[in-house]
Amino acid sequence: xxxxxxxxxxxxxxxxxxxxxxxxxxxxxxxxxxxxxxxxxxxxxxxxxxxxxxxxxxxxxxxxxxxxxxxxxxxxxxxxxxxxxxxxxxxxxxxxxxxxxxxxxxxxxxxxxxxxxxxxxxxxxxxxxxxxxxxxxxxxxxxxxxxxxxxxxxxxxxxxxxxxxxxxxxxxxxxxxxxxxxxxxxxxxxxxxxxxxxxxxxxxxxxxxxxxxxxxxxxxxxxxxxxxxxxxxxxxxxxxxxxxxxxxxxxxxxxxxxxxxxxxxxxxxxxxxxxxxxxxxxxxxxxxxxxxxxxxxxxxxxxxxxxxxxxxxxxxxxxxxxxxxxxxxxxxxxxxxxxxxxxxxxxxxxxxxxxxxxxxxxxxxxxxxx
Numbered sequence: 001x002x003x004x005x006x007x008x009x010x011x012x013x014x015x016x017x018x019x020x021x022x023x024x025x026x027x028x029x030x031x032x033x034x035x036x037x038x039x040x041x042x043x044x045x046x047x048x049x050x051x052x053x054x055x056x057x058x059x060x061x062x063x064x065x066x067x068x069x070x071x072x073x074x075x076x077x078x079x080x081x082x083x084x085x086x087x088x089x090x091x092x093x094x095x096x097x098x099x100x101x102x103x104x105x106x107x108x109x110x111x112x113x114x115x116x117x118x119x120x121x122x123x124x125x126x127x128x129x130x131x132x133x134x135x136x137x138x139x140x141x142x143x144x145x146x147x148x149x150x151x152x153x154x155x156x157x158x159x160x161x162x163x164x165x166x167x168x169x170x171x172x173x174x175x176x177x178x179x180x181x182x183x184x185x186x187x188x189x190x191x192x193x194x195x196x197x198x199x200x201x202x203x204x205x206x207x208x209x210x211x212x213x214x215x216x217x218x219x220x221x222x223x224x225x226x227x228x229x230x231x232x233x234x235x236x237x238x239x240x241x242x243x244x245x246x247x248x249x250x251x252x253x254x255x256x257x258x259x260x261x262x263x264x265x266x267x268x269x270x271x272x273x274x275x276x277x278x279x280x281x282x283x284x285x286x287x288x289x290x291x292x293x294x295x296x297x298x299x300x301x302x303x304x305x306x307x308x309x310x311x312x313x314x315x316x317x318x319x320x321x322x323x324x325x326x327x328x329x330x331x332x333x334x335x336x337x338x339x340x341x342x343x344x345x346x347x348x349x350x351x352x353x354x355x356x357x358x359x360x361x362x363x364x365x366x367x368x369x370x
Contacts, residue, residue, distance in 0.1 A: 020056040020304045022287045023063075027297025030071065034095075034134055037073040045154065046080035048073045049137070054301060060142025060150075063301050064273035066251065066325045068142050072135040074098065074127040082124045085152040087141040088249040089117040092277065092321055095134035098127040102207040112212035112279060114237055114254055114321070118205040122156045136277060136299070138323045140251040203241050205250075210237045216319075219258050223317070230266060231356035233258050234322070244349065247327030259283065259311065259318035267310040269345075270337045272326040274303035276311075281318030285311045308341065 037048040052069045053061035063069045072091075074080070091100070097110040102123040107115050117123050127133040144150035181192040215235070222233040234257040237248050248254040259265075259281070267286070276285075282295035285302050287309040294300055303309045303324075329335035330349040338345035339354040346353060 017306055019288065019307050020054060020301075022285070022290075022292055022304060022307070022309075023054055023301050024292050024294055025052055025299040027295070030297065030299060033071055034073055034132070037071065038075060038132060042075075042078060044081075045083070046074070046078060047083075052299065057142065058146065060145035062142030063275055063299075064142075064304070064325070065146075066140055066143040066328060067273060067275055067323060068137075068139045069275060069299065069323075070137045070139070072125070072137050074125060074133040076127055076130050076132070079126040080124050081154070082122050082156055083152070083154055084120055084122045084156045085141070085150065086119045087139045087144055087150060088119045088251060090138045090248055090252055090254050090323060091115055091117065092136045092138070092254075093133070094136055094277070094279065096127065096131035097129050098125060098133045100125050100207075105207055107207060107209045109209065110212065112216075113210065114212075114215075114248075114256075115209040116207055116239065116249055118207060118249075121207065123207075138252065138254075138275070140249070140325075140328075143251070143328075205239070205241045208237075208239055208248075210256075215256055219256055219319075222258055223260050225358070227263065229356070229358065231358060232265065233260070233263075242327055245327035245330040249327070250331070251325055251328045252323050253326050255322045255324070257318070257320045257322060259313035259320070261313050261316050264312040265310040267308050267341055268337075268339050269306055269308045269341070270303070270326070271305045271334060272303075272324050272329050273301070273305045274322050274324040276300045276302040277321045279319050279321065281313055281316045283311060283313040283318050285309060306336075308338075 033050050037050055040048055042048070049070045049072045051061045052063050052071065054063050057063070057065050060068065091114070093109050093111050093113050095111060097108075099106055099108040100115065100117070100123055102117050103121045109115060125133075125135075141150050179193040179195040181190050181196055183190050215237070219235055225233055234255045236246060237254045237256065238246065239248055242248070242250055246253060261281075277299050278294050278296055280296050284294065285292045285300065287303065288307050292300065302311070302322075326335060333347070333350055335348040336345045337348045337353070
């Protein structure tokens with residue numbers, strides 16, 4: 001076996017990225033897979049699930065290089081065994097309801113609710129309804145699998161004490177290293193001791209829940225933005241623990257969009273990849289000049305990284321969930337974003353970003369204080 005090799009890159013010219021093609025997974029195919037899963041006998045761990053995989057994303061069976069999308073099915077009265085892993089999850093209930101327990105915290109959910117499961121949290125799902133429970137579960141395991149560091153624990157201690165111990169330890173003053181970081185140059189270069197390197201500043205990441213009923217009430221107000229509005233009519237479901245990376249998790253953001261009928265977005269592109277699930281209405285997307293039709297119940301890799309794209313609604317309002325790995329790129333310092341194709345792209349997070357014309361578009365009704 002070859003132990004190593006030298007690859008001569010002298011004078012090499014890097015080729016532009018080879019964009020993987022978008023793909024639309026139609027509702028009828030998703031429904032058929034749901035029925036297939038529901039017909040299976042319950043496995044020992046209780047988890048009936050099917051990964052929606054793009055054939056060109058390689059290790060990890062992702063729909064995008066960093067984004068796994070799994071269809072998860074539980075019959076009435078069923079539950080999954082507790083599990084934990086170092087991947088983070090965003091879940092979206094597309095049928096039925098039930099609840100999850102994450103590090104001892106119960107989250108009851110219904111159709112179109114969104115919630116998160118932090119990495120290394122012990123969690124399980126239960127269906128206490130008389131309907132089939134179907135979830136789309138989005139995770140960053142393909143990225144970890146490509147790095148060969150995806151760690152799964154099938155037999156964790158399913159208690160809230162794990163999370164409590166984590167929090168208690170984080171505020172223990174005896175855990176604070178007395179060996180500090182200090183400046184080396186006037187420009188800001190510093191030196192950090194090993195004691196700080198292995199005990200970085202830590203934050204509490206909680207499982208969070210965005211009930212669709214509450215989200216929709218705020219989202220529908222964006223309908224009042226007129227056709228002249230140049231931005232996207234959406235809200236990010238934001239976890240403050242992600243800070244400046246604007247995430248729902250530290251790898252993904254999840255946004256909910258409303259597209260009033262007959263709205264066409266302005267084309268743009270970004271290095272982050274996006275996956276859309278349309279749960280009301282119909283329309284089309286144009287990606288690198290190719291048109292893709294979609295309707296409610298379809299799942300789409302709608303924006304492969306750096307592909308020029310835009311979306312349009314047809315004769316009724318569209319609601320969609322978008323999962324995008326933008327926070328990952330913000331943390332890496334690699335988030336090139338090209339909002340106006342007539343201008344230059346910008347490296348968001350390390351330079352001033354873009355603006356919209358919201359100040360001159362029809363204003364949104366503000367929530368009254370009560």
